[in-house]
Amino acid sequence: MPLFQIMNTELFIARRLFSSKDQDQKMSRRIVRLAVAGISLGMMVMILAVAIVTGFQREIEDKVNGFAAHLQVVNYDSNFSYQTEFINSRQPFLDDLKAMPEVRHVQQFITKPGMIRTEEAIQGMVLKGIAADFDWTFFEKNKVAGQEIPLDSLRTNQVWISEQVSNLLKLTLGDSFRMYFLNENERTPRIRQFEVGGIYRTGLEEFDQMFMLIDIRHLQSLNSWEEDQISGYEVFVNDLNAVDEIEYEVRDLILANLVDDESLLRVINIKRKFPHIFDWLNLLDMNVWIILLLMVLVAGFNMVSGLLVIILERTQMIGVLKSLGAANVNVRKVFLYLSVFLIGQGLLWGNLLGLALGLAQHYFEIIHLDPTSYYVDTVPVNISILHLVLLNVGALVVTTFMLLGPSYFVSRISPEKTIRFE
Template sequence: MDWKLFIARRIYKNKEEGERNVSKPAVRIAIAGIAIGLAVMIISVAVVIGFKHEVRDKVIGLGSDILITSLDEVQSYQVTPIVGDDSLMSVLGAMPGVRHVQRYATKPGMIMTSDNFQGIVLKGVSQEYDLTFLKRHLLEGEIPAFADSVSSFQVLVSKTIADKLGVKVGDKLSTYYVENNIRARRLTVAGIYQTNFSSYDDLFLLTDLRTVVRLNNWKEGQVGGLEVSVSDYARLNETNEQMLSFFYGKTDRYGGKYYSQTVEEVYPQIFAWLGLLDVNVWVILILMVGVAGFTMISGLLIIILERTNMIGILKALGADNTSVRKVFLMLAVFLIRKGMVWGNVLALTCCALQHFFHLIKLDPAVYYIDAVPVELNVGVWLLLNVGTLAVSVLMLVGPSYLISRILPARSIRFE
């Protein structure tokens, strides 16, 4: 066994056995600093990753990764249809990186009751619509069988609208839409959902595609747009560029021009806000690494001063400064390792408690979710541990040079 490692272990084990030494409080503080710093870093990153994914998945669940609409609609903000027939959907669905394609249409209108009214957007979807997100947020009732060929006259209503209008599952809603004249539809509430996404819950009712297409007086095959889900979100922009290239210069049989944009382009404010969270994480990481590193520096300096006599003896026996420095750096690694173990235990325990019991709540009107989410990425977790160990040891290299200033003749007599 390397003699430097042997001495470092002996010093570490002596401290563990509780021998009298003045450095014990400083060492405990250093270990606690490493533990708390690493725990805060792991928890912070887990919360930010979880929060970003929860909000992103909610935005995508309400729409899609890529939205294909009419170019005229993008430029004028008017609802302009495009042709979204089965052949186009088959071509798009076969493109690399595309997981799913679905049609939709929208129609702004109003709900009126005997004593209240509410502006709405009626969104029609077809039989290929992915219901996974809606099923996860359905509170009451059931999701009707949406289709593009038959009008069901059933709708899903958000809890926000249901509470405001005082309606429940099975009630009839009188809805009105302005075209050349006022058109009315009497719809039955089939279910009530809640996404906690106010811009959606405050407006949208979901029904079948056929109802909305007829309200808009669109021609055969026309829809409001196509929602495309990608198989790999990391390649979102690449897939969108592929869509733009495919539609470049193409028009549908009615002269409509296609345009493709990502969910990040549709909701730039939300994704810009999520991007700012990364800055907060970096600030926390830098502060915690600094705190942990400086507590270890103070602990190491106290240990070196306490072991001045031993350092002198080692030098008198022929050990050079580099070898003695390695002894204390190895000792520091043992102490950092102990702090990291406790830090991981603390962080993982806190993350598990929050994940399973949702102890810390959030206001869904502000944050779109009702509890602090945590998502532990194994790769990021390993990187934090390795980075903490590496940075902490590197910060101790400079202070360890104090050993070179200790002279054997004086230090052997040091008490």
């Protein structure tokens, strides 16, 4: 029985070649090192591309959802403006909605446009009325100064404004200002005085310059609404990718609990409310796929050239192996195993470099961005173990597959000619 069928001789030879320090193969070693360096660079770029794009998407989605929630249950007659029609806060489906496993939190809200006027400037704003069930997690994360608005006691005049509005109107913590509101069928604006109780900064300029948090009871009074009348409910889900399916479930739940003489309700999906933002984020996925494809192809072609050089410089060894009874497929396996070792070495260094740069950006925020253009202050990074595994396995499989064709070159080498030539 041939030796190659008794043990995995191909793997043994490939290991010896991989660890060899043969000085006679200086040219091939340099070219192979360049190929390995190309694989390392490609893997580093792929890791950073995926980490930055997914981090960027997650950061923007979290900020948009922090302002407007994943789903909103509102009056069917309300349009997409911030002057809304009321619904009753005592809805029969509310307990079942909160009990849904896909739903993380449900809170009531009211929105109303108004205008801030100070001695030096005027600024239009959208007031978002919040109640005791409001989840402060997002705004606490983005807080610059101040404390949560006390919503479980008497009506308070404290409000939260963004740092951008604070700088524009020169308002600091504890300052008072007036706001003007105009209701339908009223010629005289209503005036209220508020106090800055908190300042936040999200970097999402489109929202920072617009939204102000306020006690919901102020807006009920300004709209001449009762205590149980609100603009609607905000629904936060556990998985944004499943928000479309959850939207249909919430709709079915609402339809199953219709009440006569009550307002018809509808569900607004955050993706349809702000399509320009989510369409832009989806375009980034295409950019990532293009980068991954180019990097894998470059790494594969680098290894193809490296493999061909190795085969050319190992013609004597190939001739000896064939004279000992090794079939072409056995010799091909030797060089394919060697290529896998070299690819693995390149992937290892690429992972180390990619993770090092990604973690450095994540913890030290080295690279900064203009929030007016990118919605974030620094380049966000999201490092996922699943992404790393998929990138490494995909790169290894694709580059190894690209080497199958060049490995057939060993079948063109004749043992008689190579041995006689040497």
